[in-house]
Amino acid sequence: MLYARPGTLEEAVRLLADTRGSAFAMAGGSDLLVRMKGGNVEPDLVVDIKAIAGLGEIKQTGDGFLIGAAVPCVAMGEAAALKTAWPGVVEAASLIGSRQIQGRCTIAGNLCNASPAADSVPALVAAAAKVVVAGPKGRRTIAVEDVPVGPGKTSLARGEIVEAILLDKRPQRSGDAYLRFIPRSEMDIAVVGAGVSLTLDANGRIESARVALGAVAPTVLLVTEAAKAIVGTKLDAAALEALAGACSAACRPIDDKRGTVEFRKQVAGVLAKRAAGIAYERAGAK
Amino acid sequence: MSGIAVSTTINGDAVEFLCQAEETLLDVLRDRLGLTGAKEGCGTGDCGACSVIVDGRLVCACLVLGAEAEGSSIETIEGMADGDKLHPLQEKFLEHAALQCGVCTPGFLMAAKDLLTRNPDPTEEEIRFGLAGNLCRCTGYDKIVRAVQDAARVMKGA
Numbered sequence: 001m002l003y004a005r006p007g008t009l010e011e012a013v014r015l016l017a018d019t020r021g022s023a024f025a026m027a028g029g030s031d032l033l034v035r036m037k038g039g040n041v042e043p044d045l046v047v048d049i050k051a052i053a054g055l056g057e058i059k060q061t062g063d064g065f066l067i068g069a070a071v072p073c074v075a076m077g078e079a080a081a082l083k084t085a086w087p088g089v090v091e092a093a094s095l096i097g098s099r100q101i102q103g104r105c106t107i108a109g110n111l112c113n114a115s116p117a118a119d120s121v122p123a124l125v126a127a128a129a130k131v132v133v134a135g136p137k138g139r140r141t142i143a144v145e146d147v148p149v150g151p152g153k154t155s156l157a158r159g160e161i162v163e164a165i166l167l168d169k170r171p172q173r174s175g176d177a178y179l180r181f182i183p184r185s186e187m188d189i190a191v192v193g194a195g196v197s198l199t200l201d202a203n204g205r206i207e208s209a210r211v212a213l214g215a216v217a218p219t220v221l222l223v224t225e226a227a228k229a230i231v232g233t234k235l236d237a238a239a240l241e242a243l244a245g246a247c248s249a250a251c252r253p254i255d256d257k258r259g260t261v262e263f264r265k266q267v268a269g270v271l272a273k274r275a276a277g278i279a280y281e282r283a284g285a286k
Numbered sequence: 287m288s289g290i291a292v293s294t295t296i297n298g299d300a301v302e303f304l305c306q307a308e309e310t311l312l313d314v315l316r317d318r319l320g321l322t323g324a325k326e327g328c329g330t331g332d333c334g335a336c337s338v339i340v341d342g343r344l345v346c347a348c349l350v351l352g353a354e355a356e357g358s359s360i361e362t363i364e365g366m367a368d369g370d371k372l373h374p375l376q377e378k379f380l381e382h383a384a385l386q387c388g389v390c391t392p393g394f395l396m397a398a399k400d401l402l403t404r405n406p407d408p409t410e411e412e413i414r415f416g417l418a419g420n421l422c423r424c425t426g427y428d429k430i431v432r433a434v435q436d437a438a439r440v441m442k443g444a
Contacts, residue, residue: 001307003307005353005356029351029354030331033310033331033349033350033351034330036308037329038330046307046351048351048354072343074343097331098334098418098419099344099397099416099417099418099419100334100337100344100345100346100397101331101346103345104349104350186415186418187418
């Protein structure tokens, strides 16, 4: 195996594109190194992206926030403006692993690892986050939900790497939240995860919403029916029930030791209701 | 022997080493530099026995490549005491018998040190969540939590 630590994105892309055999971009390495040790991958080349200028920064721009692909999740929790604008995204990122893992893991890595149970991804999908992808043919910007295509698989082409994740500037009266179910109190993989982001009109009615579910399908699901169920409402009991029903109906979960199909479907609805409640409160409090 | 040349600072001392690309920082610390305080428990970032602080961030040394340490500043358990004078956390772990077999202890001490640096006055809940990345199969955690609480009191100068 070769290890490279390029200083520019162009060099990183060239290295990844030109290597014969298997080449992996590494941000925090908290998934990649575990996969390497488990013998699941045998890279010929690992390209460490942490020395690339700008990739370790969170930038606040006129359009919102740009989170570099090498920003450790712990740094998102320390970014006050980001936390104020997107508390649900930051909470989701903060749920990944222990303090030790937080110092290394990144949301770009969480996304590209393409686990259906990734904690930050439902929150990012609910937030309508975008992903800047750099590759041999230049840059492109895609929706976050278009990156994972199945467990462990992404839509990125050879030589392409995620450069940054973009979050829009928040309109007035907006809030987001992410909740997950785990059987323990900490340090576990989501059995179900639910992210909700919404914006209210001046009368406190939900003007727009996005609802995303994790760990209930091969990829994180954007559930448009669930969003439709609450748009135009003040999140009354009937709207919440419709939201839960739409979420449960959208699930296509597996049965495994961590949760049965029935359990995951039901919990998806319950978590979506609770996350919507938190997002609604946050939107109203602004 | 060929390898990647890495220059780093460990516990305040300039250290240079050669390592292979696959080698983790934990392998380098233990097998090349003789710093065997950090332990390999799981090797997958679950147990925290290899906790060290790299550039101010608590990490599992088993999930860092040795080559990544280039230019970084690393704190390990070997740098915790000031000569013969133990760190308050070390004192309190002894006093409260917050260890039995001791394999997890260096990791707990580094994680507790990092926790108290960021939060000098943590609640019991904050301590338990803050140390959730460190597993102990002997103590049941209670004595560890008491030791960290007591150390926090001492370090605040109470």
